[in-house]
Amino acid sequence: MSLRKEDVSPGGLLSSAPPLASFRIEHLELPKSDPTWRFALAANPSSPGFLLQLFGKNGVVGSASVGEIQHLGYRLGDMKNALEKVLPLVVSGKDDAGSLIESLNGPSRALVQMALLDLVARSRQVAAHELLGVLKRGTVRVTRILSLKSPEQMAKVAASLVSEGYHDLKIKLDNKDSNLDFERVSAIRGTVGSEVNLTVDANQSYSAEGALSISNRIAQFNIDVFEQPVPWDDIEGMRFLRRRSPIPIEADEAANSVERVAELISAQAVHGVSIKIPKLGGIDKALQVAEMCSDAGLQVRIGAHVGSRLLSAAALQLAVVIADLVEPAELAEFERLEGDPVTGLVVEQGRINLPGGYGFGVSVSEAF
Ligand SMILES: [Mg+2]
Incomplete structure (x- = not known):
């Protein structure tokens, strides 16, 4: 068992994070150098996803990125809709922000959890692994x-x-x-x-x-x-x-x-x-x-x-x-x-x- 120092769930990270000023979510689609790259379940010439940035009121920015996972049923459009509903409420500091993030699934939850972890670690001036x-x-x-x-x-x-x-x-x-x-x-x-x-x-x-x-x-x-x-x-x-x-x-x-x-x-x-x-x-x-x-x-x-x-x-x-x-x-x-x-x-x-x-x-x- 690892000796975890911190609660790194979304709720735990929110309670250690600086107050949030705003967020920015951008579509990030990276073309493959070999556009014919394929595996048994998909053959796309590019890798689509999102890059999320959370801006703390302390001037620190937490960033994270995920791709869509079509073969597991996580599609970009659904992810964007869910994230655009939840993120404004998270940034406004609502009491139930932790459970709002828990209502997200798979890569959407991961995106917010990771951006919060990056934000908390950067605010404390430590590497994420230290948390x-x-x-x-x-x-x-x-x-x-x-x-x-x-x-x-x-x-x-x-x-x-x-x-x-x-x-x-x-x-x-x-x-x-x-x-x-x-x-x-x-x-x-x-x-x-x-x-x-x-x-x-x-x-x-x-x-x-x-x-x-x-x-x-x-x-x-x-x-x-x-x-x-x-x-x-x-x-x-x-x-x-x-x-x-x-x-x-x-x-x-x-x-x-x-x-x-x-x-x-x-x-x-x-x-x-x-x-x-x-x-x-x-x-x-x-x-x-x-x-x-x-x-x-x-x-x-x-x-x-x-x-x-x-x-x-x-x-x-x-x-x-x-x-x-x-x-x-x-x-x-x-x-x-x-x-x-x-x-x-x-x-x-x-x-x-x-x-x-x-x-x-x-x-x-x-x-x-
Ligand atoms: Mg595999």
Whole structure:
């Protein structure tokens, strides 16, 4: 268990935050450098989301960013409507502002919780992780995710990422043809050699039987994790695989709330969980899930935080306090997006070092 110093729920943060003067919420859509980047559930040429700024009356600004998560049912339009209702009431200092934020869900709640955390940390002139727990590491190994393409093309991208210094790669699978998935993994392992750590993510595209078959076939390529092989609500399928798969099974889409993670734990359905702040609804929820998983002996990994550096920077503050974190973390996907107005987070030789600044430690461009 981490020794948390602070109540970092929205209500707890509101009681430590300076009075709020105003807020600003902007649509933030970052084009992908490779517009054909796709996974089993989506193929968008850009990554849409929001950037929220909360302006304290003390002159300090708290900022946060999330993307929409269409495949989990969180769409930009609904999020904007809900946020535009709640934020003016939060800024006006209403007594029930904490519960208004609790009425938001998933990425919308996460956006406000993170902006409040950044605001409180910056107001106290400390890094956000100092409010979250005990610092366990100052640097985190990061992976990059390989878009679905032909085996040859994926192997080429893999080689280029390894030449940039990455030691870890995640391979997307889609089960359009399980032989093609096999060839993808085979080609990538053949190209990058034995020193690079590989995981696979099927984004729910296999049946339990089909996933067991492909797991048995690709295990020879030394794969560390098989992420979300079956549909998110197929707990029985995950249980089946957890007992038989030679590759450890990880829940991502299935682990979309504290309550769902509790179900997965009690069903002994998976070996590990992919933690993402937006889907879980905030850093406080993510910490709760990390503790639940550690206590149950499950692997805790930080999943992809796709969007601005601001989102990865927030997740990095979380990653550095999780005692049992299994690296790599999926915190480098901003590298494949363009036009980010946020600076201060840098990948070097497949690692990200904790930035030195207050709050999340990154800067939003004055021009944004
Ligand atoms: Mg995933």
